[in-house]
Amino acid sequence: MSHNAASEPDHHPVSTAENWWVFRGPADLPPPPSWRGIAGPAGTPVAQEYLLSPEDVAVVNTALHLRRPLLVTGRPGTGKSSLAHAVAKDLGLGEVLRWPVNSRSTLEDALCRYDAVGRLREVSLERERRSPRGASGRLRYRSRGRHSDIGDFLRLGPLGTALAARDRPRVLLIDELDKADIDLPNDLLVVLEEAQFEIPELARLPEDQQNVEVLVTGSRERVPVSRGTVTCDNFPVVVMTSNGERDFPPAFLRRCVRLDLQDPGEEKLRDIVRLHLGDDALAEAEDLVQDFLQRAATQTLATDQLLAAVHLRITGADLSRDQLINTVMRRLDEAFPA
Template sequence: MTTEPEISDPLGDWRIYRGDGLPHDRVRRLPPPPPWRRFSPEETAEGRGRREQRAISYRPDESVVDKVNAAVLLRRPLLVTGKPGSGKSTLAYNVAYELGLGSVLYWSITSNTTLETGLYHYDAIGRLHETSLRGVDRRTDAAEPPDIGRYIRLGPLGTALLPGDRPRVLLIDELDKSNIDLPNDLLNVFEEGRFTIPELQRLPEEQARIEVMTEDGGPRVPIQHGEVRCANFPIVIITSNGEREFPPAFLRRCVRLAIEPPGRERLAEIIEAHLGADARAASEGLIDEFLARRTDGALATDQLLNAVYLATSGSRPPETKLSEILDTVLRPIEMHGAG
């Protein structure tokens, strides 16, 4: 039986990985992660707490609050633009938490996203495979098809449009990454607050009511005659990094909000919300440096939070290393004026 070599451990050495090729168990000494990087494999209070922390710690300015209220009152989507890391997505979680509207329905957009992927998915191949395994009904000389509702799952947009006594919050993230048709395809759904599922509309009258699955994994919900029609229009928050323009017809149906980078006082409030009053008091110099660097390039607020955590946590690097590490953490995402 072999034993691991004893590793010298200088007092206050903050490093977990040492790079000397000698195995050790220093990973067991990892301090608790920052509040915004705590995960749980199950739906526990800890897992919910991380999402709640993200929502609670968001600090919108007055203009953001006004635009959100306008969109909610008008039952119109809120189109939010701003630099990466400015809190566009977090706004949706903050709204859902404050209004007690449950979990946010999240729809991440790529160049391959279509309207149908947001509305529903029908697993026709899976249903056909199960039909073949069931065998043939001797009375009809045909295979009995399984419950079609088990093979239809509403997407985030489709789930948001389900009728309910209160609206759901739907986050459509980075719509500017979509193909050119998706914004226009959304218009009719936004205007009518309804959509149909052709696979269910083709069923005979005795199967007019079918229970289907939802995006958030809740109980199956009934769909009548293949139509979903909302009772309360969802609170739709659409984010964009401003990488392209949207059609005028789409913009006309949205309340538009441009999020500006937070100023000194707002940054201090965000730090306190995440890390406490002591961290806020100790981070004045870092806020100054962050604001100075932001004039030369785009910096996200979470970069400042990372820097404050490194500088104020119990496992902080030594002073001789701290400046170099913070320089890496506060490196601009993009330089102003860069082509």
């Protein structure tokens, strides 16, 4: 992964105040900022260069060598989730598998989902197709189409897909793990330590049906599962993020490599703006950088708020400095008005 501003940012044409207004205005919809673009037929987010200190790069490499999950903590906007995409890009490991965690998330959902209702409906239709007569008593013709099997109704979740990878490891982003139920982190590490899991619906099949191909997350591709157990051939690169809203048990922390991302200082902020928007943008928006630094000292702000303000400034937004601040640089810890 890169920690130098090594690539030229994408530049967008500068608009004028007269043609900046899109909603209830005369302007056409402009292209998005470079970090908000979409590329590829699968809609994969455009990978960006990622700024990281040499010390933090060393921590990431430690996790990779030890094949340990990387637990990344930091305030919102410090780039925790983006780190997983930077690792995948740098190592050529393809699209990141993402598991967004909340209080209702379960380990089973991340491993595999079974569409029991769809399976029951298909079995009923199959019996009807095999019957020479339907419910009305009239003769029916048998379908010559492909008969579905249980594998059509099983889909591996992001964690299951990561563990089932065959040719190369996948990068798995487990986002906001601190929002999970209290037992989920330890349950998760049990699966990662064992590097395998059982699919109960397949384990119960008779002996002559022990080899089944199941769907994976994000595509119509399938992977073979033998005797109901998914076994890991390539241990995934696991990046877990936390906003620091809760403490994790020592047994969990012992099995992770921890990386604490600090809020960017003045020089790193300048590097981030320069990387995404160029030197000219940095010179044109110096007042916004200084205002962001002053406000961030006492308020919760995210770096992409500064990028948004600078992008609007250099592309000709018909907004005053105060309007920019009040629109895209509002504090994130601000309570909603009653």
